Amino acid sequence: MARTIAEIQNEILSEKDKQSSLSGLTDSKAAIWKLWINIVATAIWVHEKIVEKNALISRPHTLNWYREQALNFHYGISLDPDSSNGISLIWKEGAYQFDTTGLTDTEIENSKIIKHCAVSEIDLETVLKPKKEIEEIFSDYFHNKVGVVFIKVATVTDDKISRIDVPNELFAFKEYIAKIKDAGNQVYITSDQGDNLKLSLNVYIDPLSIFINPKDIGYYQLKSLNRDLKPEELIKLEEYETALEAEPLDPRNGSLILKNEEFPVLNAIKDHLKNIEFNGAFVKTYLVDAIQKAEGIKIPILTKIETAWATNPSDEPKALADVTKIEYFIPNAGYFDMDLFQVEINYIPYTFYRDKQ
Template sequence: MARTIAEIQNEILIEKGKQSSLNGLDNNSKASIWKLWVNIMATAIWVHEKIVEKNALISRPHTLNWYREQSLNFLYGAPLTSDASKDVVPIIWKDGSYQFDTTGLDDDLEKYKIIKYCAVSEIDLETVINPSKDVEEIFSDYFHNKVGVVFIKVATQKGDSIARIDVPNELFAFKEYIAKIKDAGNQVYITSDDGDILKLNLNIYVDPLSIYVDPQDIEYYQLKSLSRELTATEVDKINNHGSVSDLNGSLITKPDTFPVLDAIKNHLKNIEFNGAFVKTYLVDDIQKAEGVKIPVLKNVKTSIAKNPSDLENPLINDVSNIEYFIPRAGYFDLDALEVEVNYIPYTFYRDKQ
């Protein structure tokens, strides 16, 4: 940030005081020649620093973080004036770059920023090139794997949840905005999708003094928790058991509180946009929940969201053997979250007596 004229003048005066040869300049009048020259030099230096600062700002390299910053600063549908015919903020060329003309707008620009979440990435060329390949194959892989493309994932906020930008003109306007401000020659791929689907299956050993488990459901949960192949008799017991109690997994003192389910939802909410789902981190958070003794994450399945215009459901992928992965949309749809928990009373301490 450029210094003010007063700051530069003060530094000149401090340096003058260090030079004994200038002690004769002791006239403190503001109209004295030497003070006028100090002011002239300070002003000239200030102008120079402002020019350098502006050039540095304009010529800053457009990194991935720059694309993210510009995306989050996108303004949609902000009225320029009270004139209803001017219902959008124009993008103008100013000081060497495209900028929004916010003349006449109030200070609350946040209400026009529809992009609340953004992640920008690209594919590293080294990840797809094999040095032993022929040149023709290398160039084929180069384009096939979209190397050199900037990927931008964006989402908005609806209530307390992350959501895709589902108003067609909003996403269209944002794409036009990026096309106008991006570097020449760069390819940009923009997506805004519904949150990915997540299905979890867990065995949770709980403190029976804190967590409610209906005694009639214990054998059912124990059979379902087994990792071995079940016998025909055991399968029949599961199929004939019927529905389990809705209170299973709740706190005995607070029947409307389900610590395990709450811990899972809070963990998923706190994953940053386009951040990785890490199985170990999820288990760690469940372990901290009240009444939980041993959490075991048995199975994890995920898929992209179903396209409303598509009659077929998306393929559900079993990712239980993967320690971490990033949801394709950048986040999970918590309304579509499916969690199956086998609540088993923790009684191992009595088994050893």
């Protein structure tokens, strides 16, 4: 913040008192040297005000700046300051700003359609070839180069992250970014359907707190084997699957005995996925840790992870790709579609303690 004229004058006077050669100056109110101090102090004050203003309007447009502008976007604006539309985009103090005079806090918040945003800088090849295979994040550190500002945005519908599917909303947002961005910068904006995710788990549970129908235990145990089944095991599995056509697995399997509406494993998975920040990484270890903390869970084993990049509703869904060997990855849309989320769980009673008896 620029100093006041009085502050600058006091600093000059303080420095003057340190100079013995100036001690003989007349201390009169009309002294010419006091007039010069006032003139110089005023000139310095004007200079500092100009520098301060230039610093304010010359703020570097970092990636975080683009994110702030996206989250502050108001849908349904006018470029006419005198518009009766309620919200106008005006040029003020060296930058574009929204004028929301006369609107309530609720009206202002409702006009902000961008609820989630992630901004990164990637090379042009990534934009031209967006359908490459899913990779570990580590490889991106060597791949990403300066080139294009990549903005992923999403809104919230029914308390869930979702793409901006109203055509004019995304178009208006793109026009807004085109207007405020730095000259010469290339900006690529997407808002996609959430990625598909399918998880397969073997979960050893405490049979004293989690319900499991005894008739289903054999089936779960065979399905959980991580090896080629023996001939007699294959026959037994076929018998189970035939029996399931007549009598499916008990829907209460995996629920708490005292609360059949509570499913600890499923709830832990859903809560974990919802709490991953937008455009954050899905990390296998973190998911297992979250499940391990659930009530009645002894050993959670994540056996398979399948995912598919986002497709628009009008497109054919992509086949799920096995990414079990990848420790962590970022969904292409920035989030997973919880309506398409799938999970297969083999519940197995934890009875190893008997071996020690």
